[in-house]
Amino acid sequence: MSVETELAALGQRLLDPAAPPLERFAAMEDDDSDVRVFVAARHDAVSGVLCEEPVFSLRHYDELLEQVLPGTRYLVGEDDAARQVRLHQLHAAQNWLDAQRNAPAAGEPPNMAIGFRDWIGAMAREEADAILDVLQRRASTGEPVNFAREYAFLIAYRMARRFIGVPAPETVPGLVRMIVMWRNTLRPGQSLRLKDELGDSVAMLVMLQPLFGHVFGTVVNSPSALQALTRRTATPALEAIDQALAAPQSAPEHSLLSALVAVRPQFAGVADYDLQARSVLFELIGALVLIVGKSLSEIAAFTSSPAGVAAGITWDDLVARMADRRVTLKDHDATVNEMLRLAVSSRLTRTVRNDCQWRGVDLKAGDRVVVLMDPASRDPAAFAEPGRFKPDPARPYITSGPLQGPHVCYGRGIAWTIMREAIAATQGRIAPAQDTTIAVFAGLPDDLPFVACRP
Ligand code: HEM
Structure with missing residues (x-):
């Protein structure tokens, strides 16, 4: 049995209310280290x-x-002094953006305020419509649309470019070109070209993907080959941010980058302001380009498949729900969360600080705990009829991480809004191809055939 199969079986076993809250899983431990998992x-x-x-x-x-x-x-990451600086930078930048838009003070946190989300939503709708205008021309030729690459990842990149404000590097690094060539050799169908904005979105994704694998996929140690690949792919993305910070006039006026530059005088005592701001921008670009694009593709694949039908939700139903403006934002958010719960899988890792007993389990400092979002999101103790599509704002969705505390996902409102607009905008314009299935390359959605609808 493979480690993944064993892990999935353990995940199911641990759902038993009589099972311990944590169980050791030696198959994920490393022979060269005494870290327990x-x-x-x-x-x-x-x-x-x-x-x-x-x-x-x-x-x-x-x-x-x-x-x-x-x-x-x-x-x-750890809630240390540098993280507090980055958090203040992000909050100051968000306040600056709100002031530029004359946004009235709202009861909710600024990143979840309705006015802010409407602003993001309007941008997302414009970007979606612009992409769909081009894709819909294929109705006359019957050429398929690759939903993952040509829609989901492209809209995510264009939103990052516009809202965060950092472009892809002007020249595509050689290694990134080689990876794209390797992909084109192995995958049937249309080649990916590193031209135009689609090319920029592909390049940005290739630059960020190894890093995400290294940081979020590692439980104990990451292989040295992945570390080397990560250094060589992610460094040009960081350099592009440095260049953008040095020439902020080329960023969209109302972008996080412009905001971070505008609020710099508020941080007179912070010697490494740009280094910290670069980290903030880098993290947000990764979350937007990679997680939103991936989630959108996986949701489209799920609702276009027999699994979606069995759960009680098809792509057409989902599009109609998202396009219905009589539905409240809260209910639309619940629908997006319900889709993330059913269609998107992830896992996160934590490190035990000190020797302790946690809910009856003896832990040692340095132990790793892998949390499986998949079974947790289908735990019948938390979700009645867990396999069915039953969106409800009262459901305890954990797909965007912790529900409270210092590490609540900052971008959840942004992500839910972009996904809602991206899905709604496809109504009458593109639709799943007959029996469409998702193809994955190097761990990310690579193709999901859709067709253009006749206007
Ligand atoms: C469907 C899309 C998204 C999903 C499923 C998602 C999920 C998550 C999860 C699971 C975490 C917690 C990670 C952990 O505790 O180890 C997290 C944190 C975070 N997310 Fe998201 N996220 C999404 C979109 C975004 C976007 C678009 C942004 C930014 C524009 C963003 C920014 C962040 C940040 C900054 C944190 C760290 C919060 C902190 O630790 O202070 N996320 N997200």
Whole structure:
């Protein structure tokens, strides 16, 4: 049995209310290290691990980043003084953007405020319509549309370019070209070209993907080949941010980059302001380009498949729901979350801070805990009829990470809004091809055949 199959079986076993909250999983441990690995899968256990920061730290994200890109950090990391600076930078930039738009003060946090989300939504709709205008011309030739590459990842990239404000590097690094050539050799169908904005989106994705594998896919140690690949692909992306920070006049006026430059005087005492700002921009670009594009593709694939029908949701139903403006934002958010719950799988890792006993399990400092979002999102103790599409704002969705505490996903409102607009905009314009299935390359959606609808 493969490690993945064993892990999936363990995830199912741990859903039993009588099972322990954590179980050791030696198959993920490394022979060269004495770090032990535990797994959590029940919703209550996963939520506990994610929220109880005094027990479970995020320090291995810092360590993994330091290994390949010294000085770079994510907000998903230890809550130290530098993270507090980055958090303040992000909040100050968000306030600056709100002030530029004369946004009235709202009761909700600024990144979840309706006015802010409407602004993001309007941009997403413009970008979606512009892409669909081009794709819909294929109705006359019958040429298929690659939903993953030509729509989901492209709209995610264009939103990052516009809202975050950093372009792809002007010249595509040689290694990135080689990876794209390798993909084109192995994959049937249309080749990916590194031209135009589609090419920029492909290049950006290739630059970020190894890093995400290294940081979020590593439980104990990442292979040295992945580390080398990560250094060589991610460094040009960081350099593109440095260049953009040095020439902010080329960024969209109302972008996070412009905002971070405008609020710099508020941080007179912060000597490494640009280094920290670069980390903020880098993390947000990755989340937007990679996670939103991937999630959108996987949701489209699920609802176009027999699994979607069995769960009670088809692509057409989903599009109609998202396009219905009588539905409240809260209900639309619940629908996006329900789709993430059913269609998108992920796992996160934490490190035990000190020797302790947690909910009856003996843990040692340095132990790793892998939380499985998949079984946790289908735990019948938290979700009645877990296999059915039953969106409800009251459901305890954990697909965007911890529900409370210092590490709640900053971009969830942005992501849900972009996904809603991207899905709604396809109405009458593109639709799943007959019996369409998703093709994956190097762990990411690579193709999902759609067809253009006749106007
Ligand atoms: C469907 C899309 C998204 C999903 C499923 C998602 C999921 C997550 C998850 C699971 C975490 C917690 C990670 C952990 O605790 O280890 C997280 C944190 C975070 N996300 Fe998202 N995310 C999405 C989109 C975005 C976007 C678009 C942005 C930014 C524009 C963003 C920014 C962040 C940030 C900054 C954090 C770190 C919060 C902190 O630790 O302070 N996310 N997200």
